[in-house]
Amino acid sequence: MAVAMRLVCISDTHSLHGKMLPLPEGDVLVHAGDCTGSGSLPQLDDFxxxxxxxxxxxxxxxxGNHDHCFVRYPDWSREMCEKNGITYLQGIEATIGSLKFYGFPWQPVFRWMSFNAKEDERWERLKLVPEDTDVLVTHGPALGIFDWIPDINEHVGCYALAKRxxxxxxxxxxxxxxxxxxxGFxxxxxDGIKFANASTxxxxxxxxxxxxxxxL
Structure with a gap:
């Protein structure tokens, strides 16, 4: 079957993008959050x-939860993305080719970092994900899917996300x-859905x- 679109997926580069492995060829580069180390504007500008x-x-x-600049300086952060030809998705959709992408940065509360959301807030925000979404990009994983932390022997993903x-x-x-x-992938x-935790x-x-x- 012919490939309509090739997604190259990365995440959690934490300002170390200059040291990561070479990227393969593709049509869309997707980054699922935590592009910065401490969330400063200079780090975002570099990224x-x-x-x-x-x-x-x-x-x-x-x-992602480390990317505080998108909370503290949303206009400047979005402008940096726009001037570099990056589609920034924060609770909104974008159609690329024949595919509808939706970006969801919120995740379960952890040390009260950026885009942390309590369970009831996550349920409400997830209701806004369009039913015709083809590619869902979230920072945190869904419960039971690439969300295992061996050190604490626990799944830490979002139940509401799994249900949505x-x-x-x-x-x-x-x-x-x-x-x-x-x-992992x-x-x-x-149902044939392709799942990826793309943490770099x-x-x-x-x-x-x-x-x-x-x-895809």
Whole structure:
């Protein structure tokens, strides 16, 4: 079957994008959050210049819990993305080719960092994800899917997100990061949805994981 679009997926680069493995060719570069280390504007400026210079027709970015600049300086942060040709998705959709992307940066509360949201807030925000979404990009994983932390022997993903995924009839791919220990890719047998935890950094914050390719 012919590939309509190739997604090159990364996440959790934490300002170490200059040290990561070379990126493969593709159509859309997708970053699932935590592009900065501490969320400063200079770090975001460096990252958006780098991402904007990558040889992809389209670039999609969402924020993560470390990316405080998108909360503290939203206008400047969005402007940096726009001037570098990056589509920034924060609770909004964008159509690229024949695919509808939706970006969702919020995740369960952890140390009260940026885009942390309590359970009731996550439920309400997830209701806004359009039913005809093809590619859902979230920072945190869904419960039970690439969300395992061995050190605490626990799944830490979002239950509300897992339930919303079940309600999206056209969903083809879910891309996340956040839990570095659960980097990986799988296709669910029951419905064919492609799942990727694309965390570039491992648990020790080394940018050693290669980008994940998703063909749609």
């Amino acid at each position: 958006t210049r780098w991402m904007g210079s990558r040889p992809y027709e389209h670039k999609v970015l969402i924020a 995924i079940e309600e999206l009839p056209q969903l083809k791919a879910h891309i996340c990061g956040h839990i570095h220990e659960s980097y 799988a296709i669910r047998e029951s 950094c491992d648990a020790r914050y080394r940018p050693v994981n290669p980008a994940i390719i998703i063909d």
